[in-house]
Amino acid sequence: GQSLEQPSEVTAVEGAIVQINCTYQTSGFYGLSWYQQHDGGAPTFLSYNALDGLEETGRFSSFLSRSDSYGYLLLQELQMKDSASYFCAVREGDQAGTALIFGKGTTLSVSS
Amino acid sequence: EAQVTQNPRYLITVTGKKLTVTCSQNMNHEYMSWYRQDPGLGLRQIYYSMNVEVTDKGDVPEGYKVSRKEKRNFPLILESPSPNQTSLYFCASSLSGTPNTGELFFGEGSRLTVL
Numbered sequence: 468g469q470s471l472e473q474p475s476e477v478t479a480v481e482g483a484i485v486q487i488n489c490t491y492q493t494s495g496f497y498g499l500s501w502y503q504q505h506d507g508g509a510p511t512f513l514s515y516n517a518l519d520g521l522e523e524t525g526r527f528s529s530f531l532s533r534s535d536s537y538g539y540l541l542l543q544e545l546q547m548k549d550s551a552s553y554f555c556a557v558r559e560g561d562q563a564g565t566a567l568i569f570g571k572g573t574t575l576s577v578s579s
Numbered sequence: 580e581a582q583v584t585q586n587p588r589y590l591i592t593v594t595g596k597k598l599t600v601t602c603s604q605n606m607n608h609e610y611m612s613w614y615r616q617d618p619g620l621g622l623r624q625i626y627y628s629m630n631v632e633v634t635d636k637g638d639v640p641e642g643y644k645v646s647r648k649e650k651r652n653f654p655l656i657l658e659s660p661s662p663n664q665t666s667l668y669f670c671a672s673s674l675s676g677t678p679n680t681g682e683l684f685f686g687e688g689s690r691l692t693v694l
Contacts, residue, residue, distance in 0.1 A: 500682070509669065509685040510622070554621060556683075565629075565676050566637050567612065567683055571621035 471555055471570035478576045479545050487540045487573045489555035497558040497565070499531050499538040504552045504572070513540070513553075542575070550577045581606045585670050585686035592660055593694050600655045600689050602670030610676035611653035612637070612683070613645065615666040622669065628653055629676040660693040667691075 471491045479485045489499065498517035502510040514522055516531035516538060528541040542549055552572040558565045583604045592598055604611065612627035614637075624637030628647040642664055644656040653672075657664060670686040 509687050512682040515682065566624050566627055569622040
């Protein structure tokens with residue numbers, strides 16, 4: 468089965484840059500996703516990396532290194548509204564059926 | 580508006596009283612899934628469905644049933660709820676369940692308390 472490791476908590480100040488790491492162990496890898504969840508809300512999709520390298524979407528970027536079984540989410544120009552939980556996730560299975568497995572989440576607290 | 584709709588959003592029930600949490604999506608998605616979220620444990624998959632009449636167990640299926648008779652609906656059934664099923668439940672869907680599908684759309688969640 469899969470396992471994903473990410474830090475449980477990260478703190479930062481407004482305007483700073485923060486990196487949330489995710490390492491995974493998998494028997495078959497199909498890509499790494501990131502989701503954001505504000506307290507009490509639904510998780511929302513942020514990014515998906517199937518190939519090595521950096522994907523940039525506005526203030527958020529996501530990186531993947533398949534050889535290192537490692538990825539990260541980079542958040543720049545932090546704002547108070549970025550305070551949330553962030554989850555990395557991988558697909559497990561094959562073309563016949565897949566399960567999306569989530570890490571336990573990283574709680575990001577942004578202070579002024 | 581594209582969305583995943585769950586009902587009820589909040590429910591307090593008693594041990595052993597059967598309940599169903601409904602989930603419906605209007606995006607013609609093939610893949611649907613149920614998760615439960617508990618403090619410190621993240622999101623754990625209960626069941627998923629690749630398409631109509633195709634369902635499979637996730638990591639924590641015990642005590643739950645699902646059905647997928649129509650593409651848009653994926654109800655979660657608790658035949659005999661117990662207090663350890665007190666949790667926040669999320670339904671989610673994606674265009675397909677193939678391995679290279681990244682984005683999952685989530686419902687707003689259903690907070691269930693079993694006394």
